[in-house]
Amino acid sequence: MDNQTVLAALRERFAAEILAVNEFRGDLSLTFTPKGYLAAAQFLRDDPDLAYTFLENLCGVDYLGRKPRFEVVAHLTSMRHRHRVCLKVGCDEPEPTVPSLTPLFPTANYQERETFDLLGIRFDGHPSLTRILLPDDWVGHPLRKDHPLGDEEIAFTFNQERIYARKPFVRE
């Protein structure tokens, strides 16, 4: 199995859905439309000549200042043919939404929840899209590039009185 075989098989069926193809150091990555992303993942999994049955990784990226702003990246692996392909799909504000891969790959469940938790990308068709790493009452999605770091001023001897005056120390 090599990149050209996969690319030819995908181009044959999803020519209209492929937005970009990139090959870097032997790794193939394809950018899809949201509709084509789900269909291509289904095709890659079910076609016996391809058999990309393992979702190796799913994560989100925030390209602040770019259109579309967010991108979801999924790596599919074919154990039978010892080959890997990367699927990307873009989504934009205010409600970044991407079809969920959980019906195809159960392992996508937690990884999509993590992506939702940290980046605020919603996944259509996910069984229970709730926070997984952060506390349930957390406000915001901290892996976004425009999220404040939330650091506190460091107390030294010259400014500790001012800082400690408004620090929420616990009372016994």
Place this chain on the structure above:
Amino acid sequence: MGIEEKAGNLGIVTTTLETVVNWGRTNAMWPLLFGLACCAIEMMGAQASNYDLSRFGMELNRASPRQADLMIVAGRVSRKMAPVVRRLYDQMPEPKWVIAMGDCAACGGIFNNYAIVQGVDEVVPVDVYVAGCPPRPEALIDGIMMLHQKVMREKISGKKESPIRIDQPLVQVK
């Protein structure tokens, strides 16, 4: 050890109740068995045979907060972990003490960001802060000794003493 006088060979020792109670508390102080990050490795080192915390009656780490009276917060406390730490503290019976071990537990350390509590004293009242990243076992034992001194000063009336101030640095460099 607070023994004022021995009465001949009758084997009678006189002392104050306060001293005996405090002596008992310091010499059987059982820490709660939990570690949050890399400081816990140094805490295990302090308990292992090289440094041997059991010299001070602390060989037992209790796995249940209801049997522990010392909480050593060893490591950074994330915002998600903070309610758990507080709950463990609430479940410990009185009297109870807390040591913030390491820079992260004391003030946030290198993790000055949204995810880490900037000092565990926002969650539980801390008695002794041990500096270091991570502190060596000697430093932790020094903090425990300092806590023992503090416990020895406790009054049966409940009156609070002023904090121990170290005017001279512990290590004298000539």
